[in-house]
Amino acid sequence: MIIIQPAMMMILFGIAFGGEITHLPIVISNADSDNNLGWYVTQKFEESEVTDVVEYVNGFENARSLVEKGRVKGAIHIPSTFSETLQESKAANIIVIVDGSLPQIAQIITAEAERISAELSEEFSKKFAVTTSIAVTSESVRISTFKIQLYGTTKNIDAFAPGVMGLVVQMITTIFTAVSLVREKESGSIEMIIVSPIHKADFIVGKFVTYMLVALAVICNVLIVGIGFFGLSIRGSILDVFLISILFAIVCLGLGMLVSTISKNQLQAVQATIIFFLPSILFSGFFFPIEAFPRNISWIPYLVPLTYYINGCRGIMTKGKSLGYIYSDLLALALFAVLTLILSIQRFVKKLE
């Protein structure tokens, strides 16, 4: 474990964080009535390494809606007067829609749009230049970006709070559950419980409820400190935050119980918990956007429960959405909860017997 664990951590880190953030999915809405010069803009985004144009949509509202739903990370809208203004007054705007709840991604897409605008301005300046027998009269063209950052500018504390909450909940509940169960196994008190009139289900539920309360206290603590001292913003319902946190805590309790069934002593339990803990930090999108992972490992984040918790919490806390908006994350967490609980309870009951 001492040799494998650090090596594994470094390998995971190297694979996940080795590259730059590229191939961010975006949509383009080209409303340019002439559809002539607007085409150059679409081509530039098609050629870009940073963005992947996954769809062409009709109209600004459709483009915006896809960003709002989180289906894509950004959208480019080419206004209906793009060619006209460019030809008439040598100036035009392109509209960039980004998701402000993902500040790093928003910044990258905006920067790329600005780079493309500057490049196009230069190209159009040459294109519109009038060549006479005496000289070339260049016309200065200016293409600007008008950025619509949905949910505004997210502060670092707002962007990282869901991750911190999730990690704290996972760490405390999983380690506490695993260690306490293993300790009871080690001390032999579990045998006492077996011989006592306490039913197995009561014992499991008792453990479960206790650590659930610990998890809730931890969430309260994180929220109080975050809101009170660092001005953490919660745009949505605080009750929804608790609900998704409870669901995530159930997943973590299941994991803790599962770890306890495979560990012989407390040290093993702690080490086994760390094995679950590391991918959560690296692959959940806590530090690094999951969109930035290399394509061959891009499926890993979806195996990590913390990914869904962070995503759901961001939906509530930074986007101000309700549970209906994050239903897919809730479903995924519920599935994880059912799986881990069934597996752990089965193994635990077998151990007790």
Next chain:
Amino acid sequence: MIKNRKKSIRYIFLIFFVSILLSGYLPIPTEAASDRFILQESSYSPSKVFPGDNEIAISIKIKNTSSKTATDVEARLNLPSGMRSSYAGSIEQYLGDVESKQTVSLLFYIDVLDTSEAKKYDLELELDWGTGEDTLEIPFYVGEKVAFVIIDTTPQKVQSGAKGVQVKLFILNNSTIEANDVMVEFIAGNGITGQTQDFLGTIYANETKYATFELDISNNVAKGPRTINIRMTWVQSGKIVSDILYLDIIIEGPSYIVWLIVIGVIFVAIFFIYTLRKRYFEKKELGDELEVRKEEMTNE
């Protein structure tokens, strides 16, 4: 015959000398305006001008059509009300000597005030030189600019400390022309952040559309009435035009509900901690009891 001829010659000489003598006192008629300088070409950039546009470059070409050189020519563009020079000296130019048949270019910079009327203006180009002056008329068109008006705002009061407040601005196009690709920006300054931009597409004449913003109001923002600048940018006749509207909004003190929630959460946390502590001690007692029973069993 000869006598009469001599008399005639004398008269002619007399008239000649008298006219020479009088020439010093009588004004010499100057050449008519159309006789000397003519307007050859005039243009302005941008080609479409609306009220509120600044630094409009007016290029004029004039030609000295006379057979004489005009010395020390000075040109001045006389502006009607609603227009002003962009900077000191931007409507005056010294041309020096303009030779016969020579064409000279003039460049002036003017600002069109917001209050100016949309119509055709004739700007007067006044040319002045040592022995005369000319006035030429320069045609200049100011187009109708779309006029936006904020007719309603919801809510009109926001609370400091509130997050994700959805503010809707109902904007009327109060003109006879359409505005394309309308972009709205809420320029709130410090203390008010969030999603402060919106895109409304085309707003036809007399049509109302609403812009939506999601604002986060800081706790530190000054309470009371506040005027917010709303920048409108749109495309009109192939030109990007912008204007500033003013929105009055009232910022109130923070909502007590937030604090009630915080206090509630603290109470819940304390309750959980208390319950856990109680359970811990109960469990410890049970453990001790089990330990005692275990010892008893071992002894037996």
